[in-house]
Amino acid sequence: IGPYKGGLRFHPSVNLSIIKFLGFEQIFKNSLTGLPIGGGKGGSDFDPKGKSDNEIMKFCQSFMTELYRHIGPNVDVPAGDIGVGGREIGYLYGQYKRIRNANDQGVLTGKGLTYGGSLARTQATGFGIIYFVEEMLKEAGKTINGQTVVISGAGNVAIYAVKKAQELGAKVVAMCDSSGYIVDEDGIDLPLVQQIKEIERKRIKEYAVRKPSAKYFEGNKGIWTVKADVVIPCATQNEIDLNDAKIIVENGTFAVGEGANMPCTNEAVEYFLEKGVLLAPAKAANAGGVATSALEMSQNSMRLSWTFEEVDEKYDNYKQRVHRKNFYLRNGLQEMGFKYVEKDVKYEMLYVGKKLSSKVYDELMVAYAGPVYHKFRDYQADELID
Ligand code: GLU
Numbered sequence: 001i002g003p004y005k006g007g008l009r010f011h012p013s014v015n016l017s018i019i020k021f022l023g024f025e026q027i028f029k030n031s032l033t034g035l036p037i038g039g040g041k042g043g044s045d046f047d048p049k050g051k052s053d054n055e056i057m058k059f060c061q062s063f064m065t066e067l068y069r070h071i072g073p074n075v076d077v078p079a080g081d082i083g084v085g086g087r088e089i090g091y092l093y094g095q096y097k098r099i100r101n102a103n104d105q106g107v108l109t110g111k112g113l114t115y116g117g118s119l120a121r122t123q124a125t126g127f128g129i130i131y132f133v134e135e136m137l138k139e140a141g142k143t144i145n146g147q148t149v150v151i152s153g154a155g156n157v158a159i160y161a162v163k164k165a166q167e168l169g170a171k172v173v174a175m176c177d178s179s180g181y182i183v184d185e186d187g188i189d190l191p192l193v194q195q196i197k198e199i200e201r202k203r204i205k206e207y208a209v210r211k212p213s214a215k216y217f218e219g220n221k222g223i224w225t226v227k228a229d230v231v232i233p234c235a236t237q238n239e240i241d242l243n244d245a246k247i248i249v250e251n252g253t254f255a256v257g258e259g260a261n262m263p264c265t266n267e268a269v270e271y272f273l274e275k276g277v278l279l280a281p282a283k284a285a286n287a288g289g290v291a292t293s294a295l296e297m298s299q300n301s302m303r304l305s306w307t308f309e310e311v312d313e314k315y316d317n318y319k320q321r322v323h324r325k326n327f328y329l330r331n332g333l334q335e336m337g338f339k340y341v342e343k344d345v346k347y348e349m350l351y352v353g354k355k356l357s358s359k360v361y362d363e364l365m366v367a368y369a370g371p372v373y374h375k376f377r378d379y380q381a382d383e384l385i386d
Contacts, residue, residue: 003074003297004040005030005109005290007081010059010088012047019043021237022081025261026290029283035294040076042067048083060091067092068099073106073300079293080110082236085156086122090115106300109293118296119308120315121289126160126259128288128315129232129280133257134168136280137230142254145169150228151188152176152220153235154197154204157259157286161234162190174226176235177204181223184214227251234259242267249275258282291315 006026009019019041027039046059071078080089089110096107105116113119134144149170151161154177162172172188174181177197182188182204189211196206208216220235224244231253233239237260240248245268248256255278258264262282264272272279295314299305306314 001031002036002038002294003072004076005037005293005297006039006041006078007043007290008078008084008088008092009041009043009081010046010048010083011043012045014043014045018237022261025283029287030290030294032284033287033291033294035291037077037290037294037297040078041081042078043081043084046083048088053087056088057091060088061095064092064095065099068096071096071107073104073297077106077293077297078108079290080156082155086110086112086117106297109296111296113305116296116300118292118299118311119306120311121292121296122156123160123163124292124315125157125286125289126162126234127164128291129157129161129234129257129259129285130164130168131288132280132285133230133232133255136257136278137255140255140278143168144230147171147229148173148227149230149232150174150223150226151232151234151259152181152223152239152263153233153260154193155234157289158234159190159194159197161232161259162188162193165232166190170230173228174223175204175207176220176223178220178235179203180205180216180218181220181226182207182214182216183226184211186213224248225251228253230255230257232257232259233263235263236260237262238265240264240268242271244268245271248272249277254278256280257285259286261286288315 006023009022022041023039026041030037030039044063046063048056048059051059067078070076078092080086089108090112093108093111093115096104105111109118110121111117130144137143144165145168147170149165149172151158151165151172152175154175158175162175165172166187173185174183175188175193176182180203184207192207192211193204196202196204200206205216208214221244224231224240224247228251231248233256239260240256240263242265245264249271256264256272257280260282269279292311292315295306295311
């Protein structure tokens with residue numbers, strides 16, 4: 001259905017197993033967008049934390065010196081993920097261009113606007129999560145307006161989720177990074193978070209030093225003890241386990257929106273569903289980022305740049321499609337998915353990869369993902385599912 005598409009992750013925890021699960025997630029997520037993108041994922045256990053710009057540049061260049069032979073605008077198109085943002089994409093693209101000596105802008109997405117990037121890509125993942133959560137709440141006769149919200153993380157996804165939640169009238173009271181979390185009962189001062197994280201690249205701890213109404217707590221687990229109506233995990237996989245889910249439910253949270261890739265463990269998902277918590281699953285809720293990446297690729301192919309409104313309009317189409325129940329029925333995989341997951345088709349079918357047995361999952365993957373899946377088959381699908 002299109003070139004492999006997904007982010008690159010630079011984080012010390014990266015290993016084959018993590019990239020494999022992210023790749024699987026990406027296949028389903030990308031298929032939901034209905035856009036011409038297959039799924040893929042990549043990365044390195046390189047730790048960017050504490051590294052200078054120059055060190056980051058050198059790593060990106062070395063990484064691309066090998067990666068360039070495996071990717072291309074019609075082959076595999078990486079973007080960012082944890083530890084890879086606009087700066088890294090710039091260094092990676094520079095090296096790719098140096099090696100290939102060609103204007104292959106479509107080889108990476110999340111690029112700067114001066115060399116083929118798309119308006120709205122930076123905001124897309126975070127905004128998309130809140131749009132999805134708001135749709136889900138609307139169906140339940142609620143809205144995010146006036147709700148107290150906890151959003152974990154402090155990267156690109158979390159920052160723009162906070163922005164959109166605040167724009168829609170929510171009060172965001174807590175955020176975190178991998179060292180600890182902050183609680184600000186006055187509501188998170190987002191420009192201050194952006195100054196600390198995006199410009200100074202410091203720890204979230206700094207926020208409490210500069211904002212008297214805020215408290216900092218060491219370790220990020222405690223963020224789930226902060227009382228909230230809506231919880232949006234935007235940090236990383238498995239950040240909410242069963243124990244956290246119990247605390248969240250006890251605190252009266254009625255909706256959870258998965259911003260990160262698979263942030264809730266299977267046990268946590270089951271617990272939320274059992275307790276009637278509304279759950280926006282990552283594969284649908286965070287697909288706005290990669291959907292806008294696909295729009296960036298289209299612009300690169302056309303050698304045109306759309307206005308924000310043009311991108312937004314197309315993005316809106318995608319949004320509506322992801323929400324329309326019968327959209328899921330459009331292709332083979334999703335039809336098969338429906339057969340096995342009968343209850344609450346709208347949300348549960350998205351968990352198709354987690355809830356089906358490995359044999360059925362295997363069949364689905366071969367039927368749908370074809371060549372991409374064959375790449376992964378050797379790695380034993382069973383590990384992922386049962
Ligand atoms: N890393 C993001 C994701 O998990 C974005 C991928 C992309 O834009 O290709 O979907």
